[in-house]
Amino acid sequence: MESTARAFKDNARAAVADPQLRRALGHVKVGFIEKRAKAAARLPEFEALRDAARDIKDHTLAHLDLYLERYEARVKACGGEVHWCRDAAAARDTVLAICRRAGARTVTKGKSMIGEEIGINDHLEANGITPVETDLGEYIIQLRHEPPSHIIAPAVHLTKDLIEADFRAHHGWLPAQRSLSEARELVDEARTVLRDRFLAADVGITGANFLVAETGSSIIVTNEGNGDLTQALPRVHIVLASLEKAVPTLEDVSTILRVLARSATGQEFSTYTTVSTGPRRPGDADGPEEYHVVLLDNGRSEMLGSEFRDALRCIRCGACMNHCPVYHAIGGHAYGWVYPGPIGSVLTPWLIGVEEAGNLPNASTFCGRCEAVCPMRIPLPRMLRHWREREFERHLTPAKARWGLKLWAALARRPAAYRRVTAVQARLLKAWAGRRGRVSRMPLAGGWTAHRDLPAPQGRTFHELWAARRRGVAS
Amino acid sequence: MTADRPRVGLFVTCLVDLFRPSVGFAAVALLERAGCAVEVPAAQTCCGQPAYNSGDRADARAIARQVLDAFEGYDYVVAPSGSCAGMLREHYPRLFAEDPVDGPRARALAERTYELTSFLTDVRGVTEIEARFDGSVTYHDSCSGLRELGVREQPRTLLASVAGLTLTEMAEADVCCGFGGTFCVKYPEISDTIVSEKASRIEASGAGTLLAGDMGCLMNMAGKLQRRGAKVRVRHVAEVLAGMADGPAIGEGAGERPAEG
Numbered sequence: 001m002e003s004t005a006r007a008f009k010d011n012a013r014a015a016v017a018d019p020q021l022r023r024a025l026g027h028v029k030v031g032f033i034e035k036r037a038k039a040a041a042r043l044p045e046f047e048a049l050r051d052a053a054r055d056i057k058d059h060t061l062a063h064l065d066l067y068l069e070r071y072e073a074r075v076k077a078c079g080g081e082v083h084w085c086r087d088a089a090a091a092r093d094t095v096l097a098i099c100r101r102a103g104a105r106t107v108t109k110g111k112s113m114i115g116e117e118i119g120i121n122d123h124l125e126a127n128g129i130t131p132v133e134t135d136l137g138e139y140i141i142q143l144r145h146e147p148p149s150h151i152i153a154p155a156v157h158l159t160k161d162l163i164e165a166d167f168r169a170h171h172g173w174l175p176a177q178r179s180l181s182e183a184r185e186l187v188d189e190a191r192t193v194l195r196d197r198f199l200a201a202d203v204g205i206t207g208a209n210f211l212v213a214e215t216g217s218s219i220i221v222t223n224e225g226n227g228d229l230t231q232a233l234p235r236v237h238i239v240l241a242s243l244e245k246a247v248p249t250l251e252d253v254s255t256i257l258r259v260l261a262r263s264a265t266g267q268e269f270s271t272y273t274t275v276s277t278g279p280r281r282p283g284d285a286d287g288p289e290e291y292h293v294v295l296l297d298n299g300r301s302e303m304l305g306s307e308f309r310d311a312l313r314c315i316r317c318g319a320c321m322n323h324c325p326v327y328h329a330i331g332g333h334a335y336g337w338v339y340p341g342p343i344g345s346v347l348t349p350w351l352i353g354v355e356e357a358g359n360l361p362n363a364s365t366f367c368g369r370c371e372a373v374c375p376m377r378i379p380l381p382r383m384l385r386h387w388r389e390r391e392f393e394r395h396l397t398p399a400k401a402r403w404g405l406k407l408w409a410a411l412a413r414r415p416a417a418y419r420r421v422t423a424v425q426a427r428l429l430k431a432w433a434g435r436r437g438r439v440s441r442m443p444l445a446g447g448w449t450a451h452r453d454l455p456a457p458q459g460r461t462f463h464e465l466w467a468a469r470r471r472g473v474a475s
Numbered sequence: 476m477t478a479d480r481p482r483v484g485l486f487v488t489c490l491v492d493l494f495r496p497s498v499g500f501a502a503v504a505l506l507e508r509a510g511c512a513v514e515v516p517a518a519q520t521c522c523g524q525p526a527y528n529s530g531d532r533a534d535a536r537a538i539a540r541q542v543l544d545a546f547e548g549y550d551y552v553v554a555p556s557g558s559c560a561g562m563l564r565e566h567y568p569r570l571f572a573e574d575p576v577d578g579p580r581a582r583a584l585a586e587r588t589y590e591l592t593s594f595l596t597d598v599r600g601v602t603e604i605e606a607r608f609d610g611s612v613t614y615h616d617s618c619s620g621l622r623e624l625g626v627r628e629q630p631r632t633l634l635a636s637v638a639g640l641t642l643t644e645m646a647e648a649d650v651c652c653g654f655g656g657t658f659c660v661k662y663p664e665i666s667d668t669i670v671s672e673k674a675s676r677i678e679a680s681g682a683g684t685l686l687a688g689d690m691g692c693l694m695n696m697a698g699k700l701q702r703r704g705a706k707v708r709v710r711h712v713a714e715v716l717a718g719m720a721d722g723p724a725i726g727e728g729a730g731e732r733p734a735e736g
Contacts, residue, residue, distance in 0.1 A: 009662070016668045325651045329668035363662050365655025365669075366528060368622035388530030397530065401661075405526060409534035412489075412520045413541060422493050438701060438726040447660030451667035452698030455494065455726030462487050462496035466515050 001119050001147050003352050005336030008359035015330040024159050025331050032322035035266025053259050054377045056252045057313040067213040067246045074216025078278025080291035088118040091296045095120055095238055098292055099129055102236045104202035110227035111135040112207030113151055114240040114296055116338045132197045134226040136190050143170050149332030152264050152318040157331045204230040208241035214249040217277040221270040228274050237288035242296045244312040259375035264317035303350055307386045311346045313376040320370035320380060326363055342370035346383040358396050361387035423464055426457040483511040484549035488556045489521040490690035501717035502555040502591050509599040518545040522562040528656055539567050543580050552588040555713050556689045557620020560590040565623050590620050591713055592630040603636035606718040611641045613682035616649045617689040630712050645680035654695040670699045678705050686712040697725040
């Protein structure tokens with residue numbers, strides 16, 4: 001998708017001023033956070049499981065070549081095929097080629113962030129193939145031609161009344177008197193439409209939460225069951241997955257699953273956990289005739305050797321954005337590309353360039369709540385800081401900020417001079433404030449005073465007063 | 476160190492130094508009452524976070540080295556700020572991780588650095604203090620103190636012993652106030668959205684006074700509350716604990732009694 005990350009500040013400004021968005025985001029704050037907290041509290045070993053999950057991924061990443069080769073060998077042994085794709089273009093072309101070979105006209109899709117990352121829908125559409133999103137949230141945003149605003153709840157930026165309006169606009173056959181004001185009614189309507197699409201599809205595309213090296217299986221976790229129909233009904237199943245989804249064994253999967261749903265939605269387990277291993281075997285009741293895994297690198301193997309390696313542990317649960325005050329304020333679209341929230345602010349600069357997405361790692365208060373809830377214990381604030389370091393090194397930091405910083409640092413490194421300057425500052429600021437004790441307007445401090453008053457200093461610095469007190473004691 | 480009277484170097488913090496020296500004197504009073512000999516090394520300015528968090532590691536290291544030098548030889552280093560104490564404890568060792576000379580010094584400094592209320596309770600074993608504050612307060616957990624240093628119960632324990640004080644918890648006391656250092660001026664609209672939400676929580680608590688342990692957060696919240704015309708007064712927790720909360724609160728008008736000093 002086209003990035004608007006460069007316009008992050010404008011995006012954010014528009015987002016905070018959008019009352020509908022603010023209403024919708026209220027649900028993120030309440031629902032996800034409380035449910036996760038309760039789910040974690042109910043499980044005494046939750047913290048230990050987080051450690052175990054982190055260790056599994058660390059081990060896998062340390063031997064990723066080994067596990068990916070083992071995975072590929074198992075997929076082949078089960079009659080499937082793995083297509084190694086260096087970048088998004090290669091992955092798109094691979095998917096298109098498979099679809100063309102299958103003579104596909106309609107493709108159903110389960111939810112896949114890799115699908116978003118490589119922009120598969122636009123590519124298929126441009127080539128005369130109709131992709132149909134079957135996850136409810138994805139279906140809604142496909143109608144609206146919008147990208148997802150959250151990695152597990154793609155339409156979380158919308159309220160029910162907006163969705164009803166979209167359905168009425170796109171489902172022209174809906175009688176005006178038909179009620180669509182309840183969530184249940186919206187789900188039923190989407191299901192009715194999607195049922196025919198499932199049956200008509202020639203190819204089904206899903207994502208993958210895990211690729212299991214031991215068995216060659218791909219695993220998806222969903223709550224709607226649409227993923228199962230997407231992958232079992234069409235003749236061809238394509239799995240879109242990135243390298244870091246690999247895990248050694250099914251036992252490892254079960255450990256990580258115990259933290260995944262709890263961190264994401266507060267469920268103990270998602271409604272469906274679906275394991276796919278190769279195409280339909282003789283005697284199987286259902287399943288596709290062809291099973292393809294499109295395995296995407298897109299810079300991840302290089303990321304392994306960088307200071308951002310830990311981010312590859314991510315299992316896309318969304319807990320970091322659910323708990324992020326910045327995400328709560330602006331929602332997912334303002335980030336300007338596929339992955340929003342704290343993890344997005346780490347991944348996006350890597351995937352589309354820090355020149356384009358340089359604002360994202362800076363737009364954090366470093367409050368640390370993301371790291372505190374991340375089931376994989378990814379040190380997100382530290383990774384954001386690493387991006388700021390890269391930006392500073394490459395002189396991508398705005399010149400004004402850079403010089404301001406240099407000037408301040410030069411002063412901070414000279415305590416005597418620093419004292420003299422701060423003593424003057426304290427007096428000037430206090431004088432500027434007059435008798436009010438705070439200022440509402442100040443040159444060069446518009447960023448602060450546009451929205452809040454600036455408390456005035458007490459008038460003399462601590463070090464001045466301390467020195468005076470010690471002189472007093474001495475005399 | 477004499478076992479009963481440790482030498483404490485006070486890390487004043489740049490914001491306390493410039494904006495609210497009375498907090499520094501409150502910290503000194505609390506530390507002295509807890510049996511410490513307090514000194515204030517003159518060669519300190521700032522902990523270096525503005526540089527560190529802007530990706531400027533060279534300046535961050537230079538400023539950190541200055542702090543390492545200035546606070547050499549103290550039994551403890553105490554800061555009336557979770558953010559600055561967190562910088563010294565969590566981040567200095569990382570800044571010098573591969574430095575054979577300053578690495579060990581940074582780790583040694585980290586081990587003896589504390590946020591004020593956590594030092595009083597966790598190290599000095601203070602559970603009760605003699606102070607009086609007539610009114611209801613609500614306490615905001617600053618992010619670095621809470622999540623980097625585990626400061627949560629310590630200030631509440633101490634506040635519980637203040638005569639006349641009632642603690643009325645606000646909702647989401649552990650959620651960021653939107654300050655974030657330079658964040659608040661780089662992304663003013665986002666910061667404002669976050670601090671507005673925080674201000675609503677504070678007002679909804681019904682408390683007359685907001686307390687916290689970090690000047691940055693306090694100035695941000697005070698500035699927002701005052702812009703909204705809220706009646707809540709805002710103070711650093713040390714002022715209340717030290718019984719030095721009778722001067723003007725943060726951002727409050729002059730004409731009242733001058734601050735102690």
